[in-house]
Amino acid sequence: xTSNPIQHTxxxxxxxxxxxxxxxxxxxxxxxxxxxxxxxxxSTSLATLGRQLENLIAQRNLLEQQNExxxxxxxxxxxxxxxxxxxxxxxxxxxxxxxxxxxVLAGYNPNRPSDEIxxxxxxxxxxxxxEENFIGWLQQQWDAFIGQFQGFATS
Amino acid sequence: MTxxxxxxxxxxxxxxFNQRLPLVIVIMVIVSGALLLRMLSFQQLAPEVLNELxxxxxxxxxxxxxxxxxxxxxxxxxxxxxxxxxxxxxPNLVSDPPRTARLLATILGIDELEVFRAVTxxxxxxxxxxxxxxEIGQQVEQLKNDxxxxxxxxxxxxxxxxxxxxxxxxLLGFVGGDLKGYYGVEGRFxxxxxxxxxxxxxxxxPFAVPNDTEPDRGADIYLTIDRxxxxxxxxxxxxxxxxxxxxxxxxxxxxxxNGNILGMASxxxxxxxxxxxxxxxxxRNPAISDEYEPGSVLKVLTVAAGIxxxxxxxxxxxxxxxxxxxxxxxxxxxxxxAYGVVDTTGLLVNSLNVGAGTIALEMGPNSFYAMMSRFGxxxxxxxxxxxxxxxxxxxxxxxxxxxxxxxxxxxxxxIAVTPLQLVTAVSAIANDGLMMQPNVVERIxxxxxxxxxxxxxxxxxxxxDTAHTVRDMMVQVVNQGLDEGARLSGYTVAGKTGTAEIPIxxxxxxxxxxxxxxxxxxADDPQVIVLVKLDEPTSGNWASQVAAPVFRQLAERxxxxxxxxxxxxxxxxxxxxxxxxxxxx
Numbered sequence: 001x002t003s004n005p006i007q008h009t010x011x012x013x014x015x016x017x018x019x020x021x022x023x024x025x026x027x028x029x030x031x032x033x034x035x036x037x038x039x040x041x042x043s044t045s046l047a048t049l050g051r052q053l054e055n056l057i058a059q060r061n062l063l064e065q066q067n068e069x070x071x072x073x074x075x076x077x078x079x080x081x082x083x084x085x086x087x088x089x090x091x092x093x094x095x096x097x098x099x100x101x102x103x104v105l106a107g108y109n110p111n112r113p114s115d116e117i118x119x120x121x122x123x124x125x126x127x128x129x130x131e132e133n134f135i136g137w138l139q140q141q142w143d144a145f146i147g148q149f150q151g152f153a154t155s
Numbered sequence: 156m157t158x159x160x161x162x163x164x165x166x167x168x169x170x171x172f173n174q175r176l177p178l179v180i181v182i183m184v185i186v187s188g189a190l191l192l193r194m195l196s197f198q199q200l201a202p203e204v205l206n207e208l209x210x211x212x213x214x215x216x217x218x219x220x221x222x223x224x225x226x227x228x229x230x231x232x233x234x235x236x237x238x239x240x241x242x243x244x245x246p247n248l249v250s251d252p253p254r255t256a257r258l259l260a261t262i263l264g265i266d267e268l269e270v271f272r273a274v275t276x277x278x279x280x281x282x283x284x285x286x287x288x289x290e291i292g293q294q295v296e297q298l299k300n301d302x303x304x305x306x307x308x309x310x311x312x313x314x315x316x317x318x319x320x321x322x323x324x325x326l327l328g329f330v331g332g333d334l335k336g337y338y339g340v341e342g343r344f345x346x347x348x349x350x351x352x353x354x355x356x357x358x359x360x361p362f363a364v365p366n367d368t369e370p371d372r373g374a375d376i377y378l379t380i381d382r383x384x385x386x387x388x389x390x391x392x393x394x395x396x397x398x399x400x401x402x403x404x405x406x407x408x409x410x411x412x413n414g415n416i417l418g419m420a421s422x423x424x425x426x427x428x429x430x431x432x433x434x435x436x437x438x439r440n441p442a443i444s445d446e447y448e449p450g451s452v453l454k455v456l457t458v459a460a461g462i463x464x465x466x467x468x469x470x471x472x473x474x475x476x477x478x479x480x481x482x483x484x485x486x487x488x489x490x491x492x493a494y495g496v497v498d499t500t501g502l503l504v505n506s507l508n509v510g511a512g513t514i515a516l517e518m519g520p521n522s523f524y525a526m527m528s529r530f531g532x533x534x535x536x537x538x539x540x541x542x543x544x545x546x547x548x549x550x551x552x553x554x555x556x557x558x559x560x561x562x563x564x565x566x567x568x569x570i571a572v573t574p575l576q577l578v579t580a581v582s583a584i585a586n587d588g589l590m591m592q593p594n595v596v597e598r599i600x601x602x603x604x605x606x607x608x609x610x611x612x613x614x615x616x617x618x619x620d621t622a623h624t625v626r627d628m629m630v631q632v633v634n635q636g637l638d639e640g641a642r643l644s645g646y647t648v649a650g651k652t653g654t655a656e657i658p659i660x661x662x663x664x665x666x667x668x669x670x671x672x673x674x675x676x677x678a679d680d681p682q683v684i685v686l687v688k689l690d691e692p693t694s695g696n697w698a699s700q701v702a703a704p705v706f707r708q709l710a711e712r713x714x715x716x717x718x719x720x721x722x723x724x725x726x727x728x729x730x731x732x733x734x735x736x737x738x739x740x
Binding site for chain 1: 195231232235236237238289290293316318319320322382383386644645711712714715720721724727728731
């Protein structure tokens with residue numbers, strides 16, 4: 001009889017370690033860890049992207065706003081009184097009827113037909129909208145996966 | 156060693172384990188399945204359950220739609236959107252009051268002591284500036300984002316801006332503090348320009364991908380107005396009001412071929428950027444909202460109506476005794492003179508009230524008012540602007556109507572029109588008898604959709620022959636008559652003046668008049684029709700002295716801006732190719 005209770009316990013154990021079960025459990029644990037890690041990586045990347053997107057949207061809004069301000073400023077700078085004043089500063093004056101001498105070009109027809117080329121706009125495919133649920137997410141992943149192959153095949 | 160010794164020893168615990176293992180596996184599978192199903196159910200929850208859960212993480216924000224812009228015919232911006240900022244501060248969050256006060260005072264341009272008092276007050280929140288321009292607001296916002304002004308609150312306030320200032324104010328209208336359009340294009344097209352506000356769910360969960368919260372946008376509107384012509388019209392009107400001592404006035408420039416308004420202005424006007432400081436009356440557009448008795452200008456419609464109805468011919472004559480006494484009220488010529496035998500052209504050239512009354516009497520009330528109605532008297536033109544008035548024309552069925560109305564209406568008394576109604580009616584003479592609906596909107600751009608205005612005919616009150624006949628008479632009015640002040644060298648002008656008495660409750664004022672001139676050119680191929688109306692000018696007694704010269708000054712500039720060649724050049728061009736229709740406005 002040994003004095004070590006652990007050895008005693010193991011010696012008297014009523015079961016044997018089944019390697020297959022342990023291996024399966026280990027494999028399961030490993031897969032779970034991998035899935036967990038993937039999920040964490042995905043979540044982190046999503047959160048980072050979300051933050052970046054938020055910043056970009058804010059930046060875009062600010063730029064659009066500044067653009068609008070600039071357009072307003074341009075419109076103010078191009079008002080008729082201002083242009084008139086500037087033209088006068090530069091020595092211009094308004095033309096009168098006496099300053100204008102219309103010329104009639106022989107054979108010129110102001111109502112001649114004009115050739116107009118109509119360019120057909122290429123219709124862009126509508127963006128795919130995925131449901132915001134698990135099935136939609138799966139569909140999105142699958143489409144992305146297929147898209148990668150298609151891109152690879154066409155490149 | 157016995158056989159029993161080599162046999163598997165009895166192990167009751169193992170047997171129990173083996174018996175229970177399938178049960179445990181089944182239970183675990185069921186529990187796992189239940190958990191999986193629960194997880195999936197979260198993904199596809201019923202909307203009502205989702206709504207129950209959302210308030211914890213999501214909030215609903217209302218995104219006001221960006222208002223569409225207004226452009227002139229050439230794409231010049233007449234109305235744009237901008238932002239103003241309301242700046243406030245939460246004093247209890249200020250960590251360094253002197254520094255905060257110094258920074259804010261410098262940027263906002265207000266007294267530092269005042270700001271210091273605000274940032275050290277015991278109030279929860281203090282307003283620093285109610286409306287500051289966007290560039291200043293953005294500076295404050297930048298400092299807040301940098302962590303220097305964390306206690307400052309910034310609120311963006313959308314504002315409508317009119318970069319051209321007062322230009323076209325009454326045409327455009329304005330946008331009130333409630334972000335709704337009033338008067339003019341802003342009021343008439345409020346639904347289209349304003350767009351639709353959108354409710355958006357914004358998540359507070361850091362992992363949630365933010366939605367693109369760009370607001371919807373209203374439709375952009377391109378007007379038929381030409382900014383340069385509008386400026387010309389407004390500056391000429393201001394000059395005319397100043398030179399003639401008038402209390403107000405209106406000028407309308409229209410293309411009679413399609414009804415497009417090229418310029419429309421009334422005096423006094425207002426600045427839509429500061430509409431609250433203006434008189435409320437100035438917000439209205441008198442060109443479409445104010446009625447007045449047009450006076451002798453209406454004689455051209457009477458003559459056209461008489462010819463069209465077959466009552467008179469261009470060669471019709473009458474004996475003008477300077478007075479007509481069978482109307483219930485005595486009708487006198489403007490100069491109280493008798494002109495003897497006068498034909499239709501002479502009637503217009505000398506602007507004879509007696510002749511116009513005689514035509515109306517010969518036509519009879521039924522025929523006369525039917526013709527006036529065809530010219531749009533007493534009816535809305537249907538222009539796409541808010542607050543149009545329909546004018547006043549009493550007819551036989553009205554209790555206030557009498558025989559005297561028939562005679563006086565014939566020369567523009569006792570009948571009230573808006574300036575636009577008059578232009579529309581006379582434009583039928585310019586446009587071969589076809590009366591076009593006035594229009595200020597060229598196209599509406601709503602995203603990818605563009606809606607072009609199509610010229611709309613209000614009717615054909617007179618035939619082309621009648622129109623040409625009356626047009627030729629109007630040319631004689633300018634070339635031979637009293638209205639020589641409207642003559643334009645190199646161009647044939649058709650026109651007619653009107654010096655109208657102003658009605659008061661006891662009759663008519665005898666000291667002040669409304670003076671107007673309506674004309675179009677080139678007479679043989681009219682491309683522009685112009686009405687000049689001046690209220691109570693003091694520089695002259697007759698419209699031919701006051702309004703006709705204003706028309707000429709305006710027309711001199713218009714033919715340059717619209718590139719209308721002189722008659723001789725046009726004839727030469729016609730000979731080698733066809734008519735010149737330079738303006739497709």
